[in-house]
Every structure is written in structure tokens, then in C-alpha cells.
Amino acid sequence: MNIAEGVQIVSFGILGTTMLAAALGVVLLSNIVYSAFLLGGVFVSMAGIYLLLNADFVAAAQILIYVGAINVLILFAIMLVNKQEDFSAVPKRWIRNGATAIVCFGLFALLGTMVLITPWSIAPATAVAVQDTVVEIGKHFFSDYLLPFELASVLLLMAMVGAIILARRDFIPEQLGVQQTALTLPEQPRESSAGSIASDEMPSS
Amino acid sequence: MHVQLQYCLLIAAALFCTGIYGLITSRNAVRVLMSIELLLNAVNLNLMGFSNFLDPTRIKGQVFTVFVLTVAAAEAAVGLAIILAIYRNRDTVDMEKFNLLKW
Numbered sequence: 001m002n003i004a005e006g007v008q009i010v011s012f013g014i015l016g017t018t019m020l021a022a023a024l025g026v027v028l029l030s031n032i033v034y035s036a037f038l039l040g041g042v043f044v045s046m047a048g049i050y051l052l053l054n055a056d057f058v059a060a061a062q063i064l065i066y067v068g069a070i071n072v073l074i075l076f077a078i079m080l081v082n083k084q085e086d087f088s089a090v091p092k093r094w095i096r097n098g099a100t101a102i103v104c105f106g107l108f109a110l111l112g113t114m115v116l117i118t119p120w121s122i123a124p125a126t127a128v129a130v131q132d133t134v135v136e137i138g139k140h141f142f143s144d145y146l147l148p149f150e151l152a153s154v155l156l157l158m159a160m161v162g163a164i165i166l167a168r169r170d171f172i173p174e175q176l177g178v179q180q181t182a183l184t185l186p187e188q189p190r191e192s193s194a195g196s197i198a199s200d201e202m203p204s205s
Numbered sequence: 206m207h208v209q210l211q212y213c214l215l216i217a218a219a220l221f222c223t224g225i226y227g228l229i230t231s232r233n234a235v236r237v238l239m240s241i242e243l244l245l246n247a248v249n250l251n252l253m254g255f256s257n258f259l260d261p262t263r264i265k266g267q268v269f270t271v272f273v274l275t276v277a278a279a280e281a282a283v284g285l286a287i288i289l290a291i292y293r294n295r296d297t298v299d300m301e302k303f304n305l306l307k308w
Contacts, residue, residue: 008208012212016216019220020220020223021214023224024223026236026239026240027224028222034239036235039243039305042243042246049216049250049253050253053213053256055257055264057267058271059265061271061274062249065274065277065278066242066274066277070277070278073281074235074238074242079236079288080216081235081289082279085299086285087232087301090301096229096230100225100226100277102256104222104226105222107222107225108218112215112219113217115218120258120259122258123258123259129261130262133264135265137264137268139250140265145268145272148272150271155275155276156279158280159278159283161262162283162286163282163283163285166286166287167282167289167290
């Protein structure tokens with residue numbers, strides 16, 4: 001990458017700081033909508049770091065898939081399960097949180113020590129970085145990673161069908177005599193006679 | 206001064222620990238799913254760092270990152286469908302109340 005070293009290091013620092021701050025916000029903020037938008041910030045900063053690491057195709061894929069698909073999906077999930085509920089207090093919860101924080105700090109210390117003392121076999125500076133990453137990744141996909149590439153399509157198909165099956169409501173046929181208008185949904189929740197929520201969603205008869 | 210492999214790995218480790226903390230302590234099921242995305246992103250950053258610094262001629266780390274992206278997309282779709290289904294059944298998204306499998 002032909003950007004000056006100083007520019008690289010400064011932008012890497014800014015992107016890393018932004019990413020870590022946004023990740024902490026995702027975990028710690030109480031409003032989950034803010035968390036979802038900060039998650040988008042994490043993904044965008046990650047794409048910037050990918051660009052600094054000479055990976056333009058993966059950066060574009062990160063923006064498209066994570067920000068464009070997964071983040072939007074999470075926002076939709078938040079809208080669908082948007083119920084303001086005050087979580088009931090669980091006794092001794094602070095002990096759990098504290099223990100988890102200690103374990104996470106310990107894990108970070110362990111990983112950091114491992115990263116810093118391991119003699120990485122860095123590639124020599126004479127090794128030229130791949131300029132056309134799309135071509136190189138495509139070559140890998142259609143030669144030595146052909147089987148995983150095809151399996152990924154099957155996996156995506158299975159995930160799509162599975163998500164539809166899981167999220168679908170049970171179909172209850174209409175009672176006789178009820179007019180089916182064009183704007184009512186042909187489905188009813190399972191507890192349509194009991195719950196108060198369900199009564200809102202019953203088609204108007 | 207130069208962007209080094211260690212910086213990438215340290216940032217990825219910090220992101221991973223943040224994700225694990227959120228995964229264990231959060232009570233909203235959607236936030237748990239977001240924490241899983243953070244974990245996957247940390248792993249992706251590791252793979253990209255290795256791909257750039259240890260293997261710059263045959264960028265196999267980027268290929269693995271694309272596969273992880275695929276799996277993450279599938280996982281998010283199925284996970285959110287599961288959350289929707291359990292929200293319809295239990296009428297809550299509180300992780301403390303999902304104790305169907307508790308012994």
C-alpha cells in the first residue's frame with residue numbers, strides 16, 4: 001500500500017480506538033437501539049482496518065454483508081421484539097458480572113502476553129503484496145477451496161429455509177363465514193383465543 | 206514505526222474479550238447475538254492480520270475471512286429467527302427467563 005507510514009499508523013490508531021470504544025458501547029449501553037447502531041460503527045471501522053491491511057475486496061464484502069445485511073437484520077429484530085421491559089433484579093448478579101470481567105481481563109492479559117512473546121515468522125519485506133486481491137481470491141475459490149465454496153451455497157440455502165421455518169407462525173385456517181379481505185394476513189398466532197397481544201393481530205371480521 | 210502484526214492481534218484480542226463479556230453478562234437476547242458478531246469480527250481481524258503479514262503472496266487468510274462472513278450471515282439469520290420464536294413462546298427476551306433446559 002502506497003500510503004506514508006505515518007498516515008498508516010495514525011489512521012490505524014484512530015480506527016482501532018473507534019472500534020474498541022464502539023464495541024464497549026455495544027456491550028455496556030442500556031438502550032439496545034444505540035447498541036445496534038454502534039455495532040454498525042464497529043463494522044465500518046473494521047472495514048477501514050481491512051483496507052489498511054491490503055484487503056480491498058474483503059473490506060467491501062464486510063461493508064456489504066455486515067453493515068448492509070446483518071446490522072439491518074438486527075435492527076429488524078429489535079423492532080420485532082420491541083418490548084420495553086424492566087428486567088427483574090436477579091440476586092448476586094454483581095458477583096457474576098465481576099467474575100466475568102475478571103475472567104475477560106485475564107484472558108486479554110494471556111492473549112496479549114502470547115502475542116507479544118511469540119516470535120512471528122513475518123514474511124520478508126521483499127515479498128510483494130498481492131495487488132489484485134479479487135483475482136487471487138477467485139483463483140483460490142475455484143481451485144483449492146472449491147468444495148468449501150460450493151458447500152457455503154448449500155449452507156446459505158439451509159440457513160434461509162431454516163430461518164423461514166423457525167420464524168413462521170402456525171397457519172390456522174379461517175373459520176367458515178369470515179370474509180377474507182385483501183389486506184388481512186392469512187395467519188393467526190397460536191394463542192389467538194387467550195393472549196391479549198394476540199387479539200390485536202386477529203384479522204378484522 | 207510501522208503497522209505491525211502485534212497491533213492487529215492486540216486489538217483483536219481486546220475486541221474478543223469485550224465480546225465475551227457482553228455474551229455472558231447481557232440479559233437481552235438480541236444483545237447476545239450482537240456480542241457473537243463481535244467475536245466473529247475479532248477472529249476475522251486475526252485472520253486478516255495473518256494474511257497480510259505472514260502470507261502476503263497467497264492470501265489464504267482473506268479466503269477464510271470470506272468463509273467466516275458467509276457463516277456469520279447464516280448464523281445471524283437463524284439466530285434472529287430463534288429469538289423471534291422464543292419471544293412468541295415466552296413473551297420476553299430476558300435471558301434469565303429462558304430456563305427451559307435447566308436441570
